[in-house]
Amino acid sequence: MLLDTQKIRKDFPILARKIHNKPLIYFDNAATSQKPRQVIEAVSAHYSQHNANVHRGVHKLTEEATEAYEVARKKIALFVNAGDSRQIVFVRNATEAINLVAYSWGRKNVGKGDEILLTETEHHSNLIPWQQLAKEKGARLKFISVNAAGELELNKLEGLVTEKTKLVGMVHVSNVLGTINSVKQIIERIRKVNPNTKIIIDGAQAVPHIPVSIQHINPDFYAFTGHKMLGPSGIGVLYAKKEILENMDPFLFGGDMILRVSLEGSSWNYIPWKFEAGTPNIEGAVGLGAAVDYLKFIGMKEVREHEKELTSYALEKLREVKNLEMYGSRDVEKRVGVISFNIVKEGKMAIHPHDLVSILDAEGIEARSGRLCAEPLLSKLKIEAAARVSFHVYNTKQEIDALVPAIEKAKRIFKI
Amino acid sequence: MIEEQLYKEMILDVIRDPRNRGEIDNPDFEAVLENPLCGDEVRIQIELENSNQKAENRVIKKALFSGNGCAISQAGASLLAQNIEGKRLDQVKNLKTSDILKLIGIKPNPTRMGCALLSLETLREALLSSAKS
Numbered sequence: 001m002l003l004d005t006q007k008i009r010k011d012f013p014i015l016a017r018k019i020h021n022k023p024l025i026y027f028d029n030a031a032t033s034q035k036p037r038q039v040i041e042a043v044s045a046h047y048s049q050h051n052a053n054v055h056r057g058v059h060k061l062t063e064e065a066t067e068a069y070e071v072a073r074k075k076i077a078l079f080v081n082a083g084d085s086r087q088i089v090f091v092r093n094a095t096e097a098i099n100l101v102a103y104s105w106g107r108k109n110v111g112k113g114d115e116i117l118l119t120e121t122e123h124h125s126n127l128i129p130w131q132q133l134a135k136e137k138g139a140r141l142k143f144i145s146v147n148a149a150g151e152l153e154l155n156k157l158e159g160l161v162t163e164k165t166k167l168v169g170m171v172h173v174s175n176v177l178g179t180i181n182s183v184k185q186i187i188e189r190i191r192k193v194n195p196n197t198k199i200i201i202d203g204a205q206a207v208p209h210i211p212v213s214i215q216h217i218n219p220d221f222y223a224f225t226g227h228k229m230l231g232p233s234g235i236g237v238l239y240a241k242k243e244i245l246e247n248m249d250p251f252l253f254g255g256d257m258i259l260r261v262s263l264e265g266s267s268w269n270y271i272p273w274k275f276e277a278g279t280p281n282i283e284g285a286v287g288l289g290a291a292v293d294y295l296k297f298i299g300m301k302e303v304r305e306h307e308k309e310l311t312s313y314a315l316e317k318l319r320e321v322k323n324l325e326m327y328g329s330r331d332v333e334k335r336v337g338v339i340s341f342n343i344v345k346e347g348k349m350a351i352h353p354h355d356l357v358s359i360l361d362a363e364g365i366e367a368r369s370g371r372l373c374a375e376p377l378l379s380k381l382k383i384e385a386a387a388r389v390s391f392h393v394y395n396t397k398q399e400i401d402a403l404v405p406a407i408e409k410a411k412r413i414f415k416i
Numbered sequence: 417m418i419e420e421q422l423y424k425e426m427i428l429d430v431i432r433d434p435r436n437r438g439e440i441d442n443p444d445f446e447a448v449l450e451n452p453l454c455g456d457e458v459r460i461q462i463e464l465e466n467s468n469q470k471a472e473n474r475v476i477k478k479a480l481f482s483g484n485g486c487a488i489s490q491a492g493a494s495l496l497a498q499n500i501e502g503k504r505l506d507q508v509k510n511l512k513t514s515d516i517l518k519l520i521g522i523k524p525n526p527t528r529m530g531c532a533l534l535s536l537e538t539l540r541e542a543l544l545s546s547a548k549s
Binding site for chain 2: 353358
């Protein structure tokens with residue numbers, strides 16, 4: 001079932017904008033989502049009504065700011081069913097969440113000859129921190145391969161996990177193919193081979209689009225970001241199991257993360273504050289809390305149904321476009337509303353995605369092009385770059401209808 | 417219209433049948449640059465005419481480009497390579513942004529400017545590379 005987009009769209013002030021004198025069609029949601037006025041107003045109200053530093057002093061305003069910040073943490077914990085909200089650490093974004101794990105947990109627990117298992121479909125944010133760690137420690141990176149259809153070759157999973165596997169890192173939903181990985185089952189299989197292996201899931205593209213229950217998935221770490229889920233930028237979340245967080249050293253040192261300080265040494269604050277040194281992004285957390293309220297009000301099942309229907313419609317429409325090659329699964333049950341494609345002729349890219357997306361832009365359609373921060377995956381699929389459209393709650397079938405003639409226009413300009 | 421500004425017939429002709437595309441076996445100068453934003457890649461190679469004069473007074477006998485990427489970066493490289501052939505090295509050293517935009521004949525927006533200027537930056541890089549003679 002489609003959502004009542006007429007109503008939803010009124011909540012997003014930016015959607016009234018024109019781009020090159022055409023109504024804005026925002027199809028770059030996998031990069032960042034737009035923000036409803038409820039989020040914008042929550043951030044604004046924080047500054048105009050409740051602004052003070054958190055966890056410091058005893059005055060009324062700091063109490064209000066601290067309350068708002070900690071209530072946001074609880075809302076977010078509930079939203080992703082994370083259990084104890086002390087397992088929710090505020091960070092800047094999913095990248096920072098993964099780096100926190102790589103620095104704090106990784107540098108203490110991964111050593112020479114140890115193995116880190118990733119997939120070939122990772123966003124650079126869940127690849128490069130591990131490359132660095134492996135380089136520093138003399139650890140070995142291994143990869144779960146992806147086939148030409150863009151599916152992970154999981155039949156080899158058990159053979160890839162060994163007693164040396166300290167960590168498995170895996171994307172929940174691919175930012176290129178939209179594939180939803182069955183992370184729960186994969187995690188169970190990994191733990192059967194090596195129960196000591198820690199597992200980190202990159203949920204940046206999952207939490208904004210599908211119902212996510214972290215306790216059900218049961219990873220050791222789970223990272224996501226606010227700005228892709230209608231929240232502000234500069235606020236993200238690292239979930240980690242309490243006992244792991246308690247045994248991890250802090251990542252950043254300074255104010256707010258300490259209990260007692262002398263000139264000689266200090267003791268660390270309780271979790272999660274041990275990992276939140278310095279004044280945090282208070283208004284970001286408040287804004288993300290408002291985004292979670294907004295998504296909950298719509299319902300994540302409903303969000304998923306809406307986007308599934310849009311994806312199904314878009315796949316059907318794009319399939320009719322001659323010379324258009326799409327990547328990833330055709331089955332909308334297995335993917336979200338992220339569609340990467342190219343215009344090809346005689347097996348070769350006929351319009352560079354950068355050119356294609358410039359022409360879409362001229363029609364008011366904002367899409368993404370390039371290597372999509374997943375260069376190894378594109379290499380594996382033997383594509384240099386791709387154009388990408390991605391949907392959210394406010395997108396409509398009419399907007400997808402407008403995409404097709406815009407692509408046809410690009411083909412006309414390039415005489416294809 | 418923006419796309420008409422960006423995709424003039426001339427550019428499209430250039431990329432359909434790009435002149436000065438290829439590789440020189442033993443170039444006097446060469447460089448390859450990449451635009452990380454979109455993955456455009458341009459290589460420029462230069463061969464000078466044989467003479468006893470110092471490099472900057474010698475004439476560019478052959479300039480070829482190779483690489484891959486969007487229409488604007490590739491057309492720009494083709495047009496630039498054509499343009500510098502037959503010129504003295506010191507004449508091309510001071511080519512400016514405005515010169516390359518004039519060659520391509522478009523006014524790209526800031527996000528596409530990098531594509532338009534990639535070949536000029538590659539040329540500058542190539543001229544910094546040490547001459548073999």
